[in-house]
Amino acid sequence: MKSRVQKKETRWEKLDNTANLFPVIANETMTNVYRIAVILSENIEPECLQEALEQVLPWFNTMNVRMRTGMFWYYFETNVKGKPVVREEEDFPCRYIEQHRNKSYLFRVTYYKNRINLEVFHALADGMGAVNFLRELTYQYLRICYPQLSGEMGDRLCDDTSLDTEDSYLKNYKKAGKKTYKSVPAVHMKGERLVRGELGIIHGYMSVKQLKEKSKELGMSINEYLSGIFVYSIYKGYLHENTSKKPIVLCVPVNLRPFFGSMTTRNFFAMASASFLPEREKYERLEVMKLVQAELKRQITQENLEKMIAYNVSNQKNYALRVVPLFLKKPAIKLVYLMSAKATTTTITNMGQMMVDEAYRPYIKRFQIILSPSAGQNTKATVCSYGDELTFTFSSLLKDTSVQKVFFRSLAEDGIDVEIETNGVYYD
Secondary structure, eight states: OBOOOOOOOOOEEEOOTTTTTHHHHOOSSSOOEEEEEEEESSOOOHHHHHHHHHHHGGGOTTTSEEEEEOSSSEEEEEOOSOOOOOEEOOSOTTOOOOTTSGGGOSEEEEEETTEEEEEEETTTOOHHHHHHHHHHHHHHHHHHHOHHHHHHHOSSBOTTOOOOOOOHHHHTOOOOOOOOOOOOOOOOOOOOBOSTTOOEEEEEEEEHHHHHHHHHHTTOOHHHHHHHHHHHHHHHHTSTTOOOSSOEEEEEEEEOHHHHTOOOSSOOEEEEEEEEOOOSSOOOHHHHHHHHHHHHHHHSSHHHHHHHHHHHHHHHHOHHHHTSOHHHHHHHHHHHHHHHHTTOOEEEEEEEEOOOOGGGGGGEEEEEEEEOOBTTBSEEEEEEEETTEEEEEEEESBSOOHHHHHHHHHHHHTTOOEEEEEOSSOOO
16 A cells, blocks of 8 residues: 655756657657547536546656756656646647746646546656556546545555656666667658647547457457558558558557566657558458568567567667757658658557456446557558557547548448547538
C-alpha cells in the first residue's frame, strides 16, 4: 500500500533516448501529442477533476516537470510554476503543447460531457506511462465524487501503479556490432486536406470475443488481424488495387516493458514495421494479411528488439555527437528524421486491454486513444480494449475516408459487428 504523504523537492533529469527527438521536430503541424481518454457513466464535475489532478500529480515525477534547454540536450526539471488547470475541451484533439504555456506543463487535462482527456507531449512518456497516470487520476476523481469508494478502496495509489522513472533504454543497452537500417521511400496517403487545424476522428467499437474467434480461425493474433486489414485497406482504398513501385509500410510501436521486465513510466518502446509491395494487381485480402503477419512475427523478437535498442542508444552515446551544441544538433536531427519519415506510410498503436480495479468498473464505460499525424503520415490508427469492447480509432488530416470505409466493411464481411462514431468532421 502506498501512503499519500507527498514529497516536495526540485530535481532534474535527462530526457530518455526516444524523447530527445520530440522537442526538435515538434511544431503546430506535427505536434507529437497523443490523447488517451476515459469515458465515464456520468458527466464530469470540473471542480472534482481539478482537485483530483492536484492531489495525484505530485506523485508522478514523470509528469510533474517542465522542459528546459541545455547546452547539449534538453532536460526536465521539477515544475514549480503552479498547478495545471483543468479546462473544458474546446478544440480538436492533439493540438500543439506550447512549452511556455499551461504553466510549462507538457500535458493537458480537459473534459467534455462524460469524457476525461489526457493529452501528452511524447517526450514525457509513451502510451503505457500515460495510461498509468490517467488511471490514477480517474480513480482519485471517482473517490472524490463518490465518497463510498474512498471508504472502500482507501485514499491511496493502487499497489500496481508504477512510479518508476528509470531510463530503461540505457539500463537494457548491450553494445552490438555496427548496424544501419536501410530504408526506401514508402507510399504516402495524400489528397484534399481538412481545414487547417481540424483532425478527423472515427471510432469503431466492436466485440473482443468476435475478434478473437475470427483471428483464431485465421491463425492470427488480434493485433496481426487488424494490422493486416489496415494495410489491405490502404491497398484497396488508396491505391485502388493498382501496382506500386513503393511499398505500403505500417509501423507498429512495441511496448518493451514485458520483454525486459521494466516498470518505467517514461518512454520505452521500439518500432517494428510490416512492408507490403503490390507488384501485381488484385491481391486477395487474406493474402495481404498473411504477408503482414509474417513481417511482424519476423521483427517482434527479443533478439531483434535488443538490436533496435543497441542501435538507437549507440547514437546517443556517441561522444562526437554528445559534445556538439544543441543549436547545431537540432537541424541535423530534424533532417535525419524527415528522411527516415519518407520510409513509413502509417502507424498503428495497440495499447491492449485497459485494466481497471473491479470497484471502479461500474463508473467507467470505455477508453479511446488518438494519435496526432506526423511527417508523411496523414492518417494513423490506434487500438485499445476494455472488457469485451475493442475501440479502433482513425485520426486523419484527409477529407477522403475510403481507407476507413474499406477497413470497417472488411470487418463486417468477417462477421464483426461494428458501431461507428465520429467527431463531426465527416458528413458523408
